[in-house]
Amino acid sequence: MITRQNDLFLISLIKKGDKRALDCLFKKYYNSLCKFAYYLTSRNDLSEEIVADVFLRIWEKREKISVEKNLKSYLFMATRHTAINYMKQEKLIMEDLSDDIVEENPGPEDVFLYQELESRLTNLINFLPQKRKAIFQLNRFEGFTYNEIAEILSLSSKTVENQMGKAIKQLKLLQKTYQI
Template identity: 40%
Template sequence: MKEDRILFECVKKDNQRALEQLFQKYYFNLCLYAKKYVVSADLAEEVVADVFFKIWQNRKTLQINTSLKSYLFVATKNLSINVVNKAKSDYLKQEIPEISISFSHLNSDESLHYNEVKIQIDQIIEELPPQRKIIFKLNRIDGLKYKEIAEKLGISVSTVQKQMVEAIKHVSQYESQFITFVISFCLSFIDV
């Protein structure tokens, strides 16, 4: 559709309102579609929110050669399948005992690096506005679903979704800096 193409071009130019319009237009149908794969309505909502977040995150380089609607449904299907596969993998890992990673064996330099990473993550999260920070921690740290967060805080699921999109945008600003830091931390474990 021509309207979708215009909105997507606006998204590429950092227009958040255009992304919200696309989100509102396709959200319900994409959730129904995702639910066919992930079964849970809450998980389907998270999948759709993540699809739109990835569009926002990759807006500068994302090339869509089909209709936007087709792209959204394919992206939702792929992410849904990934979520299901990850859940199966996590289940198998629980069934097969793994050696738990303990940080007690870290030497003082490694321990320092680990603590620096943890401090940086905490600082990034602390920069969020109060409600957004609570929602982010409940979802990403405590593992609550959007619906559970909405019920716990007495707000709508759409408010939780919007706050999570904004929180993830904030955190992703630090992504390249953080990834470099984590890679250097991980490399410190490799004997060369």
């Protein structure tokens, strides 16, 4: 009961423009609100930003704040709403970025880099033993499953799986060794 009265007193001071009251409220609830925001977002940086934004809005709209009963509930609800808004905004930004990436036509530089990468990859693949090379190409370039490759090459699925694992390890080793 005393805490609620103290909180309501702090709000009344904040409404009058007392920055020390806001600071006191911030210190009192910051950690618990950050933990709650982290629970909602799973990101420390974002949770701290959300809580800071909640307190900034309280200060900016201090004259209009209407907390009559439980300030703690009010703060947690404000944090929840702010977190949801941040996540919606972040999702929209990511969608816009992915649209930009998909819609962007490759320029001459991109085409050159792609051709260079393709050439390096071809050089690496040519180092593989013939059977391993065939399995790798059928899987990665033609899109065949291990079972389909096994049927095509008259091998067991397990052999195909083992050869793919060895091919990937060998390609990584070759790439590191020759920096291709």
